[in-house]
Amino acid sequence: MRPQRRAALHGFIARVQSNQFVIYIACMDDQTDQIRKPRADAVRNRERVLEAAKLVFNAGGPEASLEAVAKRAGVGIGTLYRHFPTREDLFEAVYRREVEQLSELAEQLKNARDPVDALRRWLRSGVEFVATKKGMVAALALAVQSGSELQAFSFDRLTKAIGSLLDRAVAAGEMRADISPEDLLRAFFGMCYMHDQPGWQSSVLRMLDVFVDGLRVQPVAKAKKAKTRAARPAVKRKR
Amino acid sequence: MRPQRRAALHGFIARVQSNQFVIYIACMDDQTDQIRKPRADAVRNRERVLEAAKLVFNAGGPEASLEAVAKRAGVGIGTLYRHFPTREDLFEAVYRREVEQLSELAEQLKNARDPVDALRRWLRSGVEFVATKKGMVAALALAVQSGSELQAFSFDRLTKAIGSLLDRAVAAGEMRADISPEDLLRAFFGMCYMHDQPGWQSSVLRMLDVFVDGLRVQPVAKAKKAKTRAARPAVKRKR
DNA sequence: GGAAGATACGGAGGCACCCTCCGCTTAACA
DNA sequence: TGTTAAGCGGAGGGTGCCTCCGTATCTTCC
Numbered sequence: 001m002r003p004q005r006r007a008a009l010h011g012f013i014a015r016v017q018s019n020q021f022v023i024y025i026a027c028m029d030d031q032t033d034q035i036r037k038p039r040a041d042a043v044r045n046r047e048r049v050l051e052a053a054k055l056v057f058n059a060g061g062p063e064a065s066l067e068a069v070a071k072r073a074g075v076g077i078g079t080l081y082r083h084f085p086t087r088e089d090l091f092e093a094v095y096r097r098e099v100e101q102l103s104e105l106a107e108q109l110k111n112a113r114d115p116v117d118a119l120r121r122w123l124r125s126g127v128e129f130v131a132t133k134k135g136m137v138a139a140l141a142l143a144v145q146s147g148s149e150l151q152a153f154s155f156d157r158l159t160k161a162i163g164s165l166l167d168r169a170v171a172a173g174e175m176r177a178d179i180s181p182e183d184l185l186r187a188f189f190g191m192c193y194m195h196d197q198p199g200w201q202s203s204v205l206r207m208l209d210v211f212v213d214g215l216r217v218q219p220v221a222k223a224k225k226a227k228t229r230a231a232r233p234a235v236k237r238k239r
Numbered sequence: 240m241r242p243q244r245r246a247a248l249h250g251f252i253a254r255v256q257s258n259q260f261v262i263y264i265a266c267m268d269d270q271t272d273q274i275r276k277p278r279a280d281a282v283r284n285r286e287r288v289l290e291a292a293k294l295v296f297n298a299g300g301p302e303a304s305l306e307a308v309a310k311r312a313g314v315g316i317g318t319l320y321r322h323f324p325t326r327e328d329l330f331e332a333v334y335r336r337e338v339e340q341l342s343e344l345a346e347q348l349k350n351a352r353d354p355v356d357a358l359r360r361w362l363r364s365g366v367e368f369v370a371t372k373k374g375m376v377a378a379l380a381l382a383v384q385s386g387s388e389l390q391a392f393s394f395d396r397l398t399k400a401i402g403s404l405l406d407r408a409v410a411a412g413e414m415r416a417d418i419s420p421e422d423l424l425r426a427f428f429g430m431c432y433m434h435d436q437p438g439w440q441s442s443v444l445r446m447l448d449v450f451v452d453g454l455r456v457q458p459v460a461k462a463k464k465a466k467t468r469a470a471r472p473a474v475k476r477k478r
Numbered sequence: 479g480g481a482a483g484a485t486a487c488g489g490a491g492g493c494a495c496c497c498t499c500c501g502c503t504t505a506a507c508a
Numbered sequence: 509t510g511t512t513a514a515g516c517g518g519a520g521g522g523t524g525c526c527t528c529c530g531t532a533t534c535t536t537c538c
Binding site: 276279280304306317326 | 495507
């Protein structure tokens with residue numbers, strides 16, 4: 001165990017590509033109050049690893065070897081691990097932009113006339129995302145599992161995205177209120193999980209349609225099953 | 240390459256436990272017309288491996304080490320691989336009984352009054368199965384993917400089970416006809432895939448409810464979207 | 479421009495697992 | 509009881525994960 005010193009964390013965000021940003025966190029010693037700019041080679045290598053990871057994951061799926069990523073990036077395996085201590089960290093970094101786009105799309109769809117249709121469209125876009133990038137499913141898996149608490153960025157973004165669409169539809173009285181955004185996210189991801197089947201896409205789209213239909217407030221069912229619904233406590237919606 | 244001889248395959252089924260059977264295929268030389276009974280140690284070892292695999296998979300999930308299984312069975316790794324050349328084969332063998340039970344349950348539910356409710360109950364039972372056995376999800380994954388064609392046993396059984404329930408509901412005019420049993424199986428599995436989340440079970444049950452609601456023929460939606468439905472060709476139902 | 483020290487690099491190495499191959503053992507049969 | 513096919517088991521080669529630490533490189537300060 002090395003001698004401990006009190007230190008404060010300071011961070012900044014650097015734009016490293018036209019549409020990619022990197023967050024740096026520097027450790028500022030509180031005795032000197034000095035901050036050091038990150039080493040150029042570190043920035044470069046981090047970027048190279050991300051680029052290589054994108055290629056490798058999109059091609060080889062989530063199980064692809066990290067050593068292959070490092071090799072492709074022209075970087076030692078140690079360097080890869082220093083920048084991204086876990087496979088999950090790397091995934092999160094690689095697919096962060098996609099998650100943000102999905103999230104922004106939800107923001108736009110908020111203004112759509114028909115809130116149910118908005119949700120439907122958002123889900124369909126999600127399928128497209130998964131279709132394009134093979135590793136995206138893994139990123140979703142991560143988001144949905146959100147076990148590690150630390151890299152819950154994607155989970156938060158996606159939950160809020162779905163949540164806002166769901167809330168609107170519920171407020172408009174068009175959707176049942178006992179489903180949480182997390183539930184929905186999980187269901188969506190689960191269906192997409194079959195993504196390497198032949199014809200998965202149309203199957204998932206069909207399923208999502210069924211699902212959204214089920215989410216609608218149904219006059220018949222509502223009357224028929226009022227008791228059942230009441231017995232099940234409404235799910236608390238986070239935020 | 241060893242000298243080839245023409246040979247015919249003969250098989251038989253042995254009951255090796257109160258409720259487990261093993262299928263043996265023996266190679267009968269057509270010159271001697273002799274058939275050899277399987278070696279006792281082979282039968283014993285196969286059984287041991289199955290037993291160990293059940294324990295290990297249920298505890299450690301689908302990624303558990305096969306070497307651990309072999310060790311637990313008190314058997315060399317080579318023996319394990321001889322009996323079950325792939326991890327999938329082992330899964331299929333271990334969870335075959337569960338799949339059969341699910342399938343039989345569908346048979347029983349066929350006589351229920353309300354066909355929609357029957358389907359709902361079957362799906363719920365599926366959740367319970369997954370809940371009990373941690374490795375069951377992997378078995379389902381296998382069934383759903385059914386890529387290897389050879390060990391498509393589970394896929395067939397489950398598809399037929401769902402199919403029979405679905406057919407009845409459709410015939411009764413209570414469910415839409417454009418969803419295939421395969422779709423449904425995939426959706427079900429997908430939802431269960433989150434099985435190691437805290438509270439996954441209630442979440443999945445909620446989702447399945449929504450899903451079944453969506454499957455129902457909806458007077459409102461039906462009228463509103465008649466065109467959309469018609470435009471999408473009905474899925475061919477196998478068998 | 480150069481020295482000092484912080485920071486990052488890279489890959490060897492230990493571990494675990496996968497799967498195959500083949501010399502040895504054992505059970506079935508006559 | 510001998511013969512022989514069937515089965516056993518584990519060594520070994522391959523791959524991937526992750527850590528650790530000696531070395532190289534960069535930033536900063538003079």
